[in-house]
Structures are given as structure tokens and as C-alpha cells.
Amino acid sequence: MAFRNYLADLTVVYIYIMRFKIVVFILFLIVSGSVNAQLEETFSHRGEYGFSVGTGHYFGDLNPNASIGHPKFAAGIFYLRQLNNYVGIKVNADYTFLGYSDSYSDNIVQKIRNLSFNTDVYELSVTGNFNFFKFFPLIPQYRFTPYLSAGLGAIYFNPYTYLGGQRYDLNPLKTEGQASPYSLVSWVVPIGFGVKYNVTDRINIFSELTYRFTGTGYLDDVNGTYAGAASFDAGSIAYQLQDRSNVYTIPNITTPIGIKGRQRGNGRNDSYATFQVGISFNLQEGYNCPAYSTY
Numbered sequence: 001m002a003f004r005n006y007l008a009d010l011t012v013v014y015i016y017i018m019r020f021k022i023v024v025f026i027l028f029l030i031v032s033g034s035v036n037a038q039l040e041e042t043f044s045h046r047g048e049y050g051f052s053v054g055t056g057h058y059f060g061d062l063n064p065n066a067s068i069g070h071p072k073f074a075a076g077i078f079y080l081r082q083l084n085n086y087v088g089i090k091v092n093a094d095y096t097f098l099g100y101s102d103s104y105s106d107n108i109v110q111k112i113r114n115l116s117f118n119t120d121v122y123e124l125s126v127t128g129n130f131n132f133f134k135f136f137p138l139i140p141q142y143r144f145t146p147y148l149s150a151g152l153g154a155i156y157f158n159p160y161t162y163l164g165g166q167r168y169d170l171n172p173l174k175t176e177g178q179a180s181p182y183s184l185v186s187w188v189v190p191i192g193f194g195v196k197y198n199v200t201d202r203i204n205i206f207s208e209l210t211y212r213f214t215g216t217g218y219l220d221d222v223n224g225t226y227a228g229a230a231s232f233d234a235g236s237i238a239y240q241l242q243d244r245s246n247v248y249t250i251p252n253i254t255t256p257i258g259i260k261g262r263q264r265g266n267g268r269n270d271s272y273a274t275f276q277v278g279i280s281f282n283l284q285e286g287y288n289c290p291a292y293s294t295y
């Protein structure tokens with residue numbers, strides 16, 4: 001009988017200990033949540049600035065199948081200002097080197113056309129950023145977030161190619177018989193997706209894929225139709241570069257394809273994309289402490 005009472009007393013003690021542990025655990029959760037909530041109210045991520053490097057790729061008349069097999073260099077800098085926990089405004093300055101050649105294609109028609117280009121693209125844009133999650137560098141569970149970006153900007157480009165080892169800017173040559181050279185400035189709409197992770201209270205790392213719609217079909221100097229050889233001075237640089245199909249040798253084809261009015265490009269605007277990785281630095285004034293009162 002005494003042994004049973006002893007067991008009963010132990011059971012009661014065990015139950016009280018377990019209840020105590022549960023209460024302590026609940027209090028811990030409440031306190032932790034309260035501390036995190038206070039941290040969120042006390043500190044706000046105000047913004048960051050940084051740089052990135054990676055690759056860029058052109059999509060257009062010379063690359064109609066959106067191949068990504070010939071990437072070029074890309075880099076950028078930015079300044080981001082957070083408006084709240086999720087939305088920010090970012091100013092971007094980017095450089096992308098683009099280039100492509102018909103010789104890359106498996107399409108025999110493109111190989112015969114035999115056009116190619118390179119261009120430096122300088123871009124300035126303003127984008128809105130949306131974080132999927134809250135991002136607080138000082139709070140461990142809020143150190144990572146995917147994000148989306150979209151905005152509007154302007155680009156400057158100047159396509160060129162090589163003939164006999166010599167570089168020639170294509171715009172002033174008016175290779176499609178234009179009345180005047182096309183503009184080397186265009187609007188651009190960048191749309192991006194990225195992820196970022198906070199490493200320390202000051203440093204973040206990120207990666208971002210951005211696709212850009214442009215307002216020009218002449219990133220590659222190819223857009224419309226052939227003007228015909230008669231539109232150019234025989235033997236001139238423009239004459240040689242407006243139709244380069246005579247360079248490509250194929251049986252039973254002995255004349256160039258650049259007949260006046262024949263399609264040279266697809267008439268649509270060109271685009272390009274970049275994939276970059278980078279480092280950003282949180283602004284020193286990026287964490288707002290509430291005013292302290294002695295009253």
C-alpha cells in the first residue's frame with residue numbers, strides 16, 4: 001500500500017514537472033516572439049548599394065531561336081532604397097557586351113546571310129523591387145528572400161563589325177538603305193528575378209536574372225529588308241557590309257542574296273538578358289532606433 005502511494009506521489013510530481021516545463025516553453029515562445037517583434041519595430045532595413053558581374057546574351061534577328069550558347073560579359077552597380085519591409089526603389093547602372101554571328105546557326109539560310117555584330121550596351125534604369133519575405137539583416141530568420149523587379153530605363157548602343165581585320169561602326173553606313181541613321185538610344189524595360197542572403201549585419205550576397213525588352217530592332221544593325229547593291233557606291237565599305245552572302249560558298253549559288261526588298265531581318269525589336277552575382281552593403285543608417293524618452 002505504501003509503495004502504491006509512493007508511486008502515486010511520484011506521478012503527481014512528474015505531472016507538475018511536465019506542466020512546469022510546458023509553461024516555461026510557452027513563456028519562452030512568447031518572449032522570443034515579443035523580442036523579435038520589438039526588433040522588427042526597432043530596426044528597419046533602409047536600403048543597400050552594391051555591384052555585380054556576370055554574363056549577358058542577345059536575342060534578335062541573328063539569334064531567332066533564343067540560343068544561350070554565346071554569352072558575353074556583363075556588370076552593374078545599384079542603389080536600393082527600401083520603402084517598407086517588402087517594396088523598394090532601385091537605381092541601376094549596367095554595362096553589357098553583346099554580340100552574335102550567323103555563323104553560329106545551323107540554319108543554312110542564316111549561314112549564307114553571314115552577318116555579325118558586337119556592341120557595348122550602357123544602361124540606366126529605375127526599377128521597383130518586391131521582396132517575397134521580410135528582410136532584416138539583424139534577425140536570423142529574416143536573412144533570406146527571393147525578389148522580383150521591374151522598371152523602365154534607357155540604353156545607349158553602337159553596333160560594329162569587322163571587315164579584313166578592321167572595325168567599322170555600322171550605324172553611319174545605313175546598311176539597309178535608311179534615309180538617316182537609326183537612333184543609338186532606346187527605352188528598355190528590365191524584368192528580373194533574384195535571391196539574396198545576408199552574410200553579416202553589413203554584407204549581403206545575391207544573384208539575379210534580368211530580361212530586357214528594348215524599343216529598337218537595331219542592336220544588331222539588322223531589322224528590315226535589303227536595300228540592294230545599287231543603293232551603295234560599288235566597292236565602298238557600306239556596299240561590302242550590307243550583304244555579306246558572297247563570302248559564304250555553297251554549290252549552285254553564285255550570286256549574293258541581297259536583292260532589293262528581300263527580307264534581311266524580322267522587323268521585331270531586339271532583346272537581351274543578363275545573369276549576375278554580386279555583393280551589396282547595407283546602409284550605415286539602415287536601422288532606425290525609436291526615440292528614447294526619460295519621462
